[in-house]
Amino acid sequence: MLHIKPIFSSLLHSKSGPLLLLLQIVLSVAIVANASFIIVERLSLMARESGIVENEVFDFSIYHFDKSTDLVVQDKRDLELLRAIPGVIDVAPSSMAPLSGGGWSSNFTLGPEERAKSTPNTGMYMSDEHFIDSLGLKLVEGRNFYPQEITTELLEDGGKMIVTKAFVDKVWPNDSALGKSVYMGAQHFVVIGVVERLQTAWVDNSNVEFSSVLSVNYPADYKRYLVRAKASDIARLKEVIPEILHKEYPSRVIEGFTTISERRIEAYRDHELMATVLTMMVVLLLLITSLGVTGMVMFNIQRRTKQIGTRRALGAKKRDIISYFLVENYLLCLLGGTLGVLLAIQLGQQLMSLYSLPMLALSYPLLTVVGLFVVTTLAVYLPARKAAKISPATATRTV
Amino acid sequence: MLSMKNISKVFKTDLVETHALRDFNLEVSEGEFVAVTGPSGSGKTTFLNIAGLLEGFTHGDYFLDGINVSNLSDNKSAAVRNEKIGFIFQGFNLIPDLNLAENIEVPLRYRGFSAKERNRRVEQALEQVGLAARMKHLPTQLSGGQQQRVAIARALAGEPRFLLADEPTGNLDSLMARQVMELLENINQAGTTIIMVTHDPELARRAQRNIQIVDGQVCDFTMYQANAARSASHGSVDKLVANAQG
Numbered sequence: 001m002l003h004i005k006p007i008f009s010s011l012l013h014s015k016s017g018p019l020l021l022l023l024q025i026v027l028s029v030a031i032v033a034n035a036s037f038i039i040v041e042r043l044s045l046m047a048r049e050s051g052i053v054e055n056e057v058f059d060f061s062i063y064h065f066d067k068s069t070d071l072v073v074q075d076k077r078d079l080e081l082l083r084a085i086p087g088v089i090d091v092a093p094s095s096m097a098p099l100s101g102g103g104w105s106s107n108f109t110l111g112p113e114e115r116a117k118s119t120p121n122t123g124m125y126m127s128d129e130h131f132i133d134s135l136g137l138k139l140v141e142g143r144n145f146y147p148q149e150i151t152t153e154l155l156e157d158g159g160k161m162i163v164t165k166a167f168v169d170k171v172w173p174n175d176s177a178l179g180k181s182v183y184m185g186a187q188h189f190v191v192i193g194v195v196e197r198l199q200t201a202w203v204d205n206s207n208v209e210f211s212s213v214l215s216v217n218y219p220a221d222y223k224r225y226l227v228r229a230k231a232s233d234i235a236r237l238k239e240v241i242p243e244i245l246h247k248e249y250p251s252r253v254i255e256g257f258t259t260i261s262e263r264r265i266e267a268y269r270d271h272e273l274m275a276t277v278l279t280m281m282v283v284l285l286l287l288i289t290s291l292g293v294t295g296m297v298m299f300n301i302q303r304r305t306k307q308i309g310t311r312r313a314l315g316a317k318k319r320d321i322i323s324y325f326l327v328e329n330y331l332l333c334l335l336g337g338t339l340g341v342l343l344a345i346q347l348g349q350q351l352m353s354l355y356s357l358p359m360l361a362l363s364y365p366l367l368t369v370v371g372l373f374v375v376t377t378l379a380v381y382l383p384a385r386k387a388a389k390i391s392p393a394t395a396t397r398t399v
Numbered sequence: 400m401l402s403m404k405n406i407s408k409v410f411k412t413d414l415v416e417t418h419a420l421r422d423f424n425l426e427v428s429e430g431e432f433v434a435v436t437g438p439s440g441s442g443k444t445t446f447l448n449i450a451g452l453l454e455g456f457t458h459g460d461y462f463l464d465g466i467n468v469s470n471l472s473d474n475k476s477a478a479v480r481n482e483k484i485g486f487i488f489q490g491f492n493l494i495p496d497l498n499l500a501e502n503i504e505v506p507l508r509y510r511g512f513s514a515k516e517r518n519r520r521v522e523q524a525l526e527q528v529g530l531a532a533r534m535k536h537l538p539t540q541l542s543g544g545q546q547q548r549v550a551i552a553r554a555l556a557g558e559p560r561f562l563l564a565d566e567p568t569g570n571l572d573s574l575m576a577r578q579v580m581e582l583l584e585n586i587n588q589a590g591t592t593i594i595m596v597t598h599d600p601e602l603a604r605r606a607q608r609n610i611q612i613v614d615g616q617v618c619d620f621t622m623y624q625a626n627a628a629r630s631a632s633h634g635s636v637d638k639l640v641a642n643a644q645g
Contacts, residue, residue, distance in 0.1 A: 009501060312453075312477065314553070317477045392451075396488060
């Protein structure tokens with residue numbers, strides 16, 4: 001049987017201890033709820049798929065420092081050599097590497113005029129017809145580039161473009177993107193295909209899912225390539241590729257072999273660090289709160305030894321003593337939890353305005369309170385069980 | 400009402416065995432007012448604890464209100480204590496954080512009475528001890544005598560079959576002690592059996608029957624009185640005890 005009224009009455013008469021614990025609970029709920037929210041946000045960001053077969057794709061760069069090199073010819077020759085290496089599934093040139101944090105992006109307009117409606121800022125991969133297979137992308141609408149559509153410079157007209165489904169949903173919701181025109185200044189592109197997903201180079205950007213692939217393999221002295229191979233072949237290929245390419249043409253630097261999996265780890269390092277630190281903080285806070293509860297219960301047991309003996313003498317069963325301490329701390333949890341939820345929402349709003357975080361979902365403070373009840377139960381039960389073993393004969397002793 | 404047959408209580412440590420009670424026999428009839436006296440360390444508190452089912456015993460049989468309570472489980476013991484026994488402690492044992500009404504409610508809540516029934520009993524018990532007007536006061540706002548009256552009200556509220564009083568006036572001055580004693584006598588006259596452990600021979604004399612415990616056994620009171628008279632001339636308590644045992 002729960003004796004809430006006298007327990008509450010007793011709590012009101014011994015203010016300082018419970019008040020401190022109450023304060024601890026309020027702060028814990030507010031901090032744990034917001035920290036958990038941020039952790040889950042970060043983890044969900046980290047869990048997003050890039051659309052790429054990450055463990056099978058790596059990128060590297062070639063820097064030509066010999067200005068006399070015919071970059072178009074050399075690029076063509078390099079691609080032939082790379083595609084012929086045993087173990088290489090496919091290779092594509094690319095203006096940027098996914099998840100790398102650096103590359104090209106632009107807003108497109110939906111008409112030739114400058115004031116035409118604009119798309120969101122979109123990542124721009126410039127590549128050829130091997131791009132989709134090299135990254136393992138899934139084409140969900142339209143077609144891939146034809147080899148003859150690949151140009152070495154941006155044309156005013158006739159450029160082809162493949163975009164992501166997220167881009168289409170944003171720009172042409174409820175409409176097919178195929179055949180649609182987009183403009184980048186004077187250049188005109190026609191959308192010929194849609195891939196299910198392809199993230200840009202910037203994982204922290206809200207437009208990370210808006211990618212475009214342009215049918216341009218432009219010549220450059222700093223050129224990047226994306227190679228797809230079985231994961232088990234990648235280590236070997238990292239050794240073999242520089243050898244072959246240097247043998248073909250030694251006056252250049254070949255560097256930066258990085259798998260997309262490695263790029264993911266690097267891209268999300270800060271997120272992971274923050275999630276780890278916040279998780280440790282949450283665990284620590286819950287531990288401190290549970291220690292606070294345990295300490296308070298143990299102190300109360302010591303202080304009330306004779307009282308517990310008297311209660312037992314007056315007919316309290318062991319479970320009555322255990323439930324007394326549980327109810328006493330549940331009351332503190334309920335009160336502290338309610339105030340903590342309010343503070344958590346307030347704190348969440350502050351964080352939202354200061355750091356552009358999404359709004360704190362109410363489920364987080366509520367789940368934190370539930371978690372707190374579980375922690376409290378664990379923290380109270382053992383000392384309370386010890387208290388229940390206090391002999392009723394204690395009532396007649398001088399303690 | 401209460402029947403103890405050959406009760407023994409032995410406290411064991413690695414080195415010694417202490418016989419707190421040995422072959423202890425006692426019969427208390429319904430409606431009696433029995434005073435239990437004895438020197439310090441004689442086993443009075445052990446007797447009280449066993450009689451009140453506050454602790455178990457090593458050997459023997461104990462019947463309370465016709466029920467053999469010798470080997471009850473912890474939960475059963477608690478239920479019997481709650482229903483059949485009212486406790487009055489030397490130090491009152493009121494809960495300082497609870498007001499008088501809430502203090503008296505404590506055993507009633509463990510019995511599972513409804514709020515209405517609890518209120519009725521609390522009011523009735525406080526009226527019985529003359530403190531009905533102060534039910535919202537905290538124990539610390541009362542004098543020692545008043546606190547003991549609240550403890551008596553708490554013991555009475557459950558309408559127990561008998562009251563066990565442990566030095567009920569031990570912490571009170573003589574005036575307060577007299578008032579509390581009168582209250583106990585009134586309660587007894589209303590039909591409640593009372594067993595009172597006391598050091599005070601004057602209080603003991605006011606009971607209907609005196610039991611003397613010496614070295615864990617009930618001492619024959621007539622013999623004790625004779626020994627007491629004799630020892631008075633020798634002035635030796637030790638001798639008195641030795642004679643009583645002899």
